[in-house]
Every structure is written in structure tokens, then in C-alpha cells.
Amino acid sequence: MKNWKTSKIILFISLCVCLNLGGKFIAVWLELPLWADSFGTALCAYIAGPFCGAAVGVTGNLAYCLINRLSAAYSITSIALGIIIGVAARKKWFDRFYGFMKTASLAMLTALVLSVPVNLIFDEGNTGL
Numbered sequence: 001m002k003n004w005k006t007s008k009i010i011l012f013i014s015l016c017v018c019l020n021l022g023g024k025f026i027a028v029w030l031e032l033p034l035w036a037d038s039f040g041t042a043l044c045a046y047i048a049g050p051f052c053g054a055a056v057g058v059t060g061n062l063a064y065c066l067i068n069r070l071s072a073a074y075s076i077t078s079i080a081l082g083i084i085i086g087v088a089a090r091k092k093w094f095d096r097f098y099g100f101m102k103t104a105s106l107a108m109l110t111a112l113v114l115s116v117p118v119n120l121i122f123d124e125g126n127t128g129l
Contacts, residue, residue: 012048013056016040020060024071035111037064041082046094050086054079073122077114081107 004012023036037060045053057078064071084107093099 009048013044013052016044016056017059017063019043020056021063024060024064037061038078038081041078042085045082045084045086046089048086049090050083053082053086055082057082070118070122073118074115077111077118080110080114084110 017040019040020037023034023039026032027034027036038057040060041053041057044056058075061071061075061078085103088094088099088103088106091099093103
């Protein structure tokens with residue numbers, strides 16, 4: 001992204017936010033137990049770094065907050081996922097299978113540790129499905 005123009009960066013980040021929102025709408029519509037609203041966060045973190053990934057995650061959650069207010073509480077999970085994937089990409093963990101598995105495990109456990117309390121505090125333990 002170092003050689004990208006500002007307009008390309010803005011377009012890429014916007015597309016990643018749209019990917020998050022589209023994934024969320026599809027997951028809710030089809031009642032899928034997936035973190036489909038994290039695809040854009042992961043893609044942006046991998047390509048643009050942890051800060052951009054976290055920003056995409058928060059933006060997607062705040063945008064979806066207009067439909068479901070609970071979505072804003074999951075912003076902390078999106079920030080963590082963006083940082084984990086962005087740092088792992090910078091450290092080239094994705095170049096080896098072990099690094100990929102380490103990143104996936106760390107992201108999954110972090111999301112679990114952060115999301116379960118949000119479910120318990122704000123939604124009586126419901127997952128939305």
C-alpha cells in the first residue's frame with residue numbers, strides 16, 4: 001500500500017467496510033453461525049496493516065449499529081481481530097502453515113474471550129441466532 005494513491009486507499013477501505021456489512025447481512029438473513037462481518041476486517045488488516053484493519057472493523061460495527069444497537073459493543077472484538085491479523089501479516093506468520101494456524105487460533109480465542117462477555121452483559125447470553 002506504500003505506492004497506492006490516497007483515492008485507492010479510501011476506495012479499498014470502503015470496499016472492505018462494505019464487505020463486512022454485506023457479510024453481516026447475509027449471515028443474519030441466512031441465520032449462519034459465522035463471523036461473516038469480519039472478512040473485510042481481515043482482508044484490510046492483511047493488506048494495509050493492523051490500524052486500517054481495526055478501523056474497518058469498528059466502522060462496520062458502527063454502521064450496522066443503525067440496525068442493531070448491540071453491534072457497537074462488538075467493536076472491541078473487531079479491533080482485536082484487526083490488530084492480530086495485521087501484526088501477524090507484518091511478521092510474515094502467513095508464510096508458513098504453523099504461523100497461519102497460530103494466527104487463526106489466537107484470533108478465534110481472542111474473539112471468544114471478548115464476545116462472550118458482551119453476549120452475557122448486553123444480551124443475556126443470546127447469540128442472536
